Amino acid sequence: MKKINQYIESVFTAPDPLLDDVLASIEENGMRQISVPPASGKLLTMLASISGAKRVLEIGALGGYSGICLARGMAEDGTLTSLELVDDYAQLAHRNLTEAGFGDRVTYMTGPALDCLEQLADRDETFDFFFIDADKENYENYLEACIRIAENGALIVCDNVLARGTVAHETAEPAWHTETMKTFNKILADHPKLESLLIPIGDGLTVSIVK
Secondary structure, X not given: OHHHHHHHHHHHOOOOHHHHHHHHHHHHOOOOOOOOOHHHHXXXXXHHHHHOOOEEEEEOOOOOHHHHHHHHHOOOXXXXXXXXXXXXXXXXXXXXXXXXXXXXXXXXXXXXXXXXXXXXXXXXXXXEEEEEOOOHHHXXXXXXXXXHXXXXXXXXXXXXXXXXXXXXXXXXXXXXXXXXXXXXHHHHHHOOOEEEEEEOOOOOEEEEEEO
């Protein structure tokens, strides 16, 4: 899996100084380096572009790496709403999005994401593209909250669904979130309101269409 990802990135991704600066800023601020890898980021950009995304919602901003990838792909008049638990992280992400030229097209909401999602629902806001990359134990809750505010045909993309490949290897030492991701993947596959597929790139991305 690791060698396959290395091959994909060596062939299909190019150096990106702007995103490298984002990673450097995350390190400088003592934050965990858990941004999506370059190939996953490129796929986010492509999916947002292919779908013509205009109203994008991200759960988990960190330092803004995935936010930039999403913003690069959304429509020219598109906007990004990013939910982040930690205010300092949201501020760093906003600085990095501003440096990338998207500062006036992104809004940050801080605090528990489920509370933010409830606020958005109360305001009757809807979105046509979602990216979930936050605390894994709440993925199912985030999924249902996103479906409630999703436009028909919206895309919902979730990261880390392979749990470092352990969901598919019965003899491998399980990661802390292996069983959580196994359960979540099954929920996605069987959900009556979704058409889903797992793409084995990075640590695994699921792509779901809301029916």
